[in-house]
Amino acid sequence: MKKVRVGVAGYGVIGQRLADGVSLQQDMELVGVADVAPTLSVRALREKGMPYNFYVAAPEGRPALEAAGIPISGSLEDLVQSVDVMLDATSAGVGAKNKELYAKYGKKGIFQGGEKNSVADVFFHGYANYEKGLGAQFLKLTSCNTTGLIRAVDCLDRAVGIEKVAITIIRRVADPGDYHRGLTNALQIDKAPSHQALDLMTIMPHVQATGILVHTPVTHGHIITVVATPKKSVTPKDVEEILDQHPRIRMVSIDEGFLGNASLFRYARDLGNPRGDMYEIACWRDSIVMSGNDIMFAINVPQESVVIPENMDAVRACMRMQEDRIEATETTNRYLGIGKWRNLK
Ligand SMILES: NC(=O)c1ccc[n+]([C@@H]2O[C@H](COP(=O)([O-])OP(=O)(O)OC[C@H]3O[C@@H](n4cnc5c(N)ncnc54)[C@H](O)[C@@H]3O)[C@@H](O)[C@H]2O)c1
Incomplete structure (x- = not known):
């Protein structure tokens, strides 16, 4: 089965967890992550041996990233062209600007709670309205x-x-x-x-x-x-x-x-x-x-990680990986290892 290719824009609190979440989904491939500066999360990525390819999201950020020794695989525009869907976890409001880039290349985009609802065609939740996300180009997750x-x-x-x-x-x-x-x-x-x-x-x-x-x-x-x-x-x-x-x-x-x-x-x-x-x-x-x-x-x-599973569901819905809400959410749960506590009952 061909894996769905996913990119992550914004490698902050949510973005780094989205990247980890995607890399656990056996039917998805994390192409890379993009950010604008050598933040602590980006420096930690380098210190961990660059498990994910890094793309620079703004040309003016390149000198500082290079000075910090961050290996750069290309620009955000390069990343967008190499993926099927972008998970956008940039600072609130930036996603609306990035959307233009996703639209330019006809890619799907999934935005986070800090963006305005108008950024997306569908306001999405994996359990409550999975069907509405099916095949949609732009989804926004709840906070x-x-x-x-x-x-x-x-x-x-x-x-x-x-x-x-x-x-x-x-x-x-x-x-x-x-x-x-x-x-x-x-x-x-x-x-x-x-x-x-x-x-x-x-x-x-x-x-x-x-x-x-x-x-x-x-x-x-x-x-x-x-x-x-x-x-x-x-x-x-x-x-x-x-x-x-x-x-x-x-x-x-x-x-x-x-x-x-x-x-x-x-x-x-x-x-x-x-x-x-x-x-x-x-x-x-x-x-x-x-x-x-x-x-x-x-x-x-748990505010930092609770939205990750529903983001994986959003990729499944917009890429029509599963047509059924239960099948989709269960696949996400299995790959993320959710529910281990139930085996102890
Ligand atoms: N922190 C939470 O608990 C939480 C929970 C759910 C949803 N959210 C939402 O997730 C989104 C991201 O929040 P966060 O807490 O991860 O923010 P954050 O500040 O931790 O991370 C945002 C990252 O985006 C980067 N960035 C800024 N401009 C960029 C650009 N043009 N291109 C690429 N990267 C860029 C920043 O350098 C930063 O690393 C927001 O919409 C927020 O409302 C946050």
Whole structure:
């Protein structure tokens, strides 16, 4: 079988994880990654022995890259010409400019949450609307929080029907290693409704959604509390069993020692996952409660790695590698090694 050729633009927090994700997909080939400067991630790539070919995305960046000893395989334009699809994980807003290059060569492009929705033909989630992505030229992935949130809401919706949801997002303010938010010790509220609730309604228009977002001075994951109104009456046990069946949701409990986001991050590091990455969201069994007929629960969203599986699904959809949502997501999951914890049950 001919492998689908994939390039990654922007080798930052998301881009380096996308590159790792693609290289694990046995039916895809990572042609290379592109960036503009010898950032720490690019320097680390060199120190690791250049497992991925590197392309320079802006000519003015070449001298600094050469001075840092980064081997350069060509320009971003060269990379685009050699691939079937580009995964664009450049800084928010840059993807819209890169799109012109992808369009020039008739290539497909997959953009991340920081771009405007207008950048793409389809706002995409591997589980909730895989079929809409089939054969599309430009897809945009949901943001990290929305990706995790939709996994849980779509899972319940398919099982019992969900009429509406209200969410509170407790949002990590920056990624580990970031300095651009300063040394903070404060909580900050965004104007409601949160974009994640609005985005959920774009992908799942039959569910009414609203929510509030609170920025918190932590870097290892967001926690979202969800209040969902089901169409059928359910018990907390039903909800636990339904969520537990989702391949990208891991059920955890406080009694096991998962006290919060930091426990999950530490556990991923104990597992030896590169950078402490987690592809799955976690839902606390002991957070599932009823408010009248509504369900309430809390999930953990590892913001740096949660969107990687859905990006792989997006490649599968736009390249029509699988026509079926379940077949596609299962192939992604198998190659990424998601769900090892289930074998221990
Ligand atoms: N960080 C997260 O937790 C997270 C989660 C989900 C989605 N996203 C989205 O993913 C996208 C990337 O975010 P990030 O956190 O990885 O950012 P980042 O700043 O870590 O990485 C962006 C990279 O793009 C490079 N770049 C800038 N201009 C470029 C160009 N013209 N060509 C090629 N490379 C260029 C930068 O040098 C940098 O290495 C954004 O849309 C963001 O909203 C981020």
